[in-house]
Amino acid sequence: MANGPQPGPPGALREAAMRGLAILASLLLGGGVILARLFSRAPATLETWVVFCLALYLALTAFLWGLNGFAFRRLPLSGIPLFLFSAAAFGVLFLLGYFVGGVAGPFLGDAASRIIPYVHIADAVFLLFAVMTIGGAAGTAFSRNIIYSAWSLLFAFLGVAGLYVFLGADFPAVAQVLIYVGGVLVLILFAIMLTKQIGEDPKLTNAHLDLPAGAALALITVATLTYMAFMAPWKTVASPSYEPTSAGLGVAFLTEYLLPFEFASVVLLAALVGAVVIARKEIKETSETVL
Amino acid sequence: MSSIGLPHFLAVGAALFALGMVTVVTRRNAVGILMGVELILNAANVNFIAFNHFVEGPGRLTGQVFSIFVIVLAAAEAAIGLAIVLAIYQTFRTIDVEETDLLRE
Numbered sequence: 001m002a003n004g005p006q007p008g009p010p011g012a013l014r015e016a017a018m019r020g021l022a023i024l025a026s027l028l029l030g031g032g033v034i035l036a037r038l039f040s041r042a043p044a045t046l047e048t049w050v051v052f053c054l055a056l057y058l059a060l061t062a063f064l065w066g067l068n069g070f071a072f073r074r075l076p077l078s079g080i081p082l083f084l085f086s087a088a089a090f091g092v093l094f095l096l097g098y099f100v101g102g103v104a105g106p107f108l109g110d111a112a113s114r115i116i117p118y119v120h121i122a123d124a125v126f127l128l129f130a131v132m133t134i135g136g137a138a139g140t141a142f143s144r145n146i147i148y149s150a151w152s153l154l155f156a157f158l159g160v161a162g163l164y165v166f167l168g169a170d171f172p173a174v175a176q177v178l179i180y181v182g183g184v185l186v187l188i189l190f191a192i193m194l195t196k197q198i199g200e201d202p203k204l205t206n207a208h209l210d211l212p213a214g215a216a217l218a219l220i221t222v223a224t225l226t227y228m229a230f231m232a233p234w235k236t237v238a239s240p241s242y243e244p245t246s247a248g249l250g251v252a253f254l255t256e257y258l259l260p261f262e263f264a265s266v267v268l269l270a271a272l273v274g275a276v277v278i279a280r281k282e283i284k285e286t287s288e289t290v291l
Numbered sequence: 292m293s294s295i296g297l298p299h300f301l302a303v304g305a306a307l308f309a310l311g312m313v314t315v316v317t318r319r320n321a322v323g324i325l326m327g328v329e330l331i332l333n334a335a336n337v338n339f340i341a342f343n344h345f346v347e348g349p350g351r352l353t354g355q356v357f358s359i360f361v362i363v364l365a366a367a368e369a370a371i372g373l374a375i376v377l378a379i380y381q382t383f384r385t386i387d388v389e390e391t392d393l394l395r396e
Contacts, residue, residue, distance in 0.1 A: 126295045130303045137310035137330050146320050153326050156307070160333050163303065166295075167344040172336070172358045179362050184329060184369040191322045191373040195380045214317040218309040225305030229298040234346060236297055241349035248352045249359065257356055264363045271367035275374035 022066035030059035053094075060093070061086040126166055133159030141218070142211070150188050157181050168242040171249050300341035307334035321376045321386040325369065332365045 033055045037048075064086050132155050139152025157180040164173035253261045307330055314327025336358045343354025376386055383391050 123295055126299065130299070133303055134306045134310070137307050140326055140330060141310040141314040141317070146323055149314075149323060149326060153329065156330060156333065160307070160337060163300065163337055164340055167300065167340050169340045169344065169355050169358070172340060172355055172362070175359060175362050176336075179366050180329070180333075183366055187369050187373050188322060188326060188329075191325075191376055194377060195322065195386045211317055214313040217316065218313045221309035221312060222302075222305050225308065226298075226302045229301030229305060234297050236345045237348040239349075240344050243349065245352055245355055248350075249355060252352050252356050253359075260360060264360060267367055268363060271370050275370040278371070279374040279377050 019066040019068070022062045024066075026059040026062035026066065030056055030063070033059070057086065057090050060090050064089065122166075126163075129159045129162035129166060131159075132156075133163065135159075141214070146192055150185065150192060153188070154181060154185055157185065168240065168245070170244055171246045297341055297345040300337060300345075304334045304337040304341065307331075307337060319387050319389055321379065321388050321391075322373070324388065325372045325376070328372070329365060329369065332361055332368075336361050 033052060037052050061083060065082060068082075134156075136152045136154070136156030136159055140149045140156060143149045143152060157176060161173045161176040161181075164170075164176060311327045311330030311334060314330060315324050318324050318327065339354040339358040339361065341354075343352065343358075347354055379391050380386050385391065
């Protein structure tokens with residue numbers, strides 16, 4: 001099929017097929033190597049370890065090369081940059097696996113059974129939600145298309161709701177899903193649809209602070225805050241509770257926090273009226289100018 | 292016994308905050324900037340609830356109460372902010388924040 005006389009650009013179909021095959025081959029190679037490593041009973045020596053890492057690196061490079069034909073077209077990777085980028089991605093993935101715990105352990109150890117004690121199911125659930133949250137937030141921050149940003153925001157909100165559940169906060173989790181996903185995100189999508197699309201690629205970032213500067217800012221902030229989070233001597237309680245909190249929240253809102261609660265309702269009313277007034281007045285003026 | 296503790300949640304909150312800040316400072320689309328603000332508010336909420344869970348202890352709900360207030364204010368902020376964005380769009384026919392630098396039409 002790829003060799004038939006196509007009316008389109010001649011080499012494009014063959015290139016797409018080659019890149020697809022590269023993705024497939026890299027997945028097979030990477031998965032096979034990982035499975036072989038996990039289930040082999042032979043003791044791991046330095047040589048097998050180096051071969052394993054090299055095979056994974058090659059698989060990742062082929063995967064990135066193949067993926068480049070379909071996604072990230074604006075960032076064509078080939079030659080030296082491809083290998084450097086692949087090496088960086090490999091290093092990040094390796095460190096991630098190492099810190100996640102137990103993924104690097106079996107590589108150095110000898111049996112698949114070593115994985116099980118390392119990965120607690122609760123940790124895996126937390127990591128799932130954390131990756132979902134941070135991935136969604138990263139998509140929101142770095143996506144070129146504002147619609148994709150909004151959909152990434154959906155994943156960030158859902159991940160945060162999952163984190164709330166993980167923290168034993170059932171009512172805030174449900175409120176998060178109802179208000180953020182059901183309300184705020186729909187509002188944002190409406191605003192995107194009602195306004196003209198800007199943010200084609202040359203106009204994505206603003207002139208004062210472009211994307212690399214923004215990424216550097218994010219790295220500095222994350223590094224500082226995470227260092228503080230891990231180094232500060234927090235006075236944590238011995239056994240956190242997972243009791244349902246709705247009843248306690250209701251009592252707190254109507255006794256201790258009654259005044260802020262009433263203020264919040266007034267703020268919501270003012271916001272409702274204000275939003276209607278702000279959005280409606282301009283529409284009326286433009287319709288008058290049209291008439 | 293889970294090994295996930297307070298610092299892990301704070302780290303997630305830090306990442307959310309940083310990414311929201313990047314969204315705010317790099318976007319030119321006003322709706323994108325509002326999305327960044329939502330991310331920042333979510334980061335604050337994660338911290339509130341994590342501290343409530345790990346530091347405040349059982350039976351105390353101050354962190355969750357404040358997270359509800361933050362959610363309420365975020366909803367109000369989104370409604371007002373997006374109404375303002377629509378009003379700006381009606382006036383200037385663009386929501387590029389670098390071009391809407393006049394306080395009059």
